[in-house]
Amino acid sequence: MKRVYLYSDGSSLGNPGPGGYCAILKYKDKERVITGAEPHTTNNRMELKGVIEGLKALKEPCVVELYSDSNYVVRGINEWLQGWIKKDFQKVKNPDLWREFVEVAAPHKIRAHWVKGHSGHEENERCDKLARQMASEAKFG
Numbered sequence: 001m002k003r004v005y006l007y008s009d010g011s012s013l014g015n016p017g018p019g020g021y022c023a024i025l026k027y028k029d030k031e032r033v034i035t036g037a038e039p040h041t042t043n044n045r046m047e048l049k050g051v052i053e054g055l056k057a058l059k060e061p062c063v064v065e066l067y068s069d070s071n072y073v074v075r076g077i078n079e080w081l082q083g084w085i086k087k088d089f090q091k092v093k094n095p096d097l098w099r100e101f102v103e104v105a106a107p108h109k110i111r112a113h114w115v116k117g118h119s120g121h122e123e124n125e126r127c128d129k130l131a132r133q134m135a136s137e138a139k140f141g
Helices: 041-055 071-085 095-105 123-141
Strands: 001-013 016-027 031-041 064-067 111-113
Touching: 001 041, 001 123, 016 041, 016 123, 031 041, 031 123, 041 064, 041 071, 041 095, 041 123, 064 071, 064 123, 071 095, 071 111
Parallel strands: 001 064, 064 111
Antiparallel strands: 001 016, 016 031
8 A cells, every 4th residue: 555644734714714724645756735615614624624635635545644733633533533433423523524534534544643733844834824825715705
């Protein structure tokens, strides 16, 4: 399996408010940037949406090294997800997105890593900037 690196971030202006996300996929010397926005959302939804959209862009099963500054996303994947699945996502925030994550993550082997936000991590900083830009564009149309 190919090893790819997925860097992801999300942003919302207000919580809820207009939001944006970014995913940067890296494989060897290739890079793909994926961005998007929603007019009314939350920061956590955008954090998770960035991961989902990044995974959707993969064309074959991969080992995915996921880097995010979102404790919600990283701990959700590494610690909480199996329990949430067992209880069918009852009393879990954003069950629609977590179900979608389970579906798009299935072919891959994912290792989620937390990185401190705004600490100079190059890809995280780029993702943050692009996610905020997308949120701003969603706000002002």
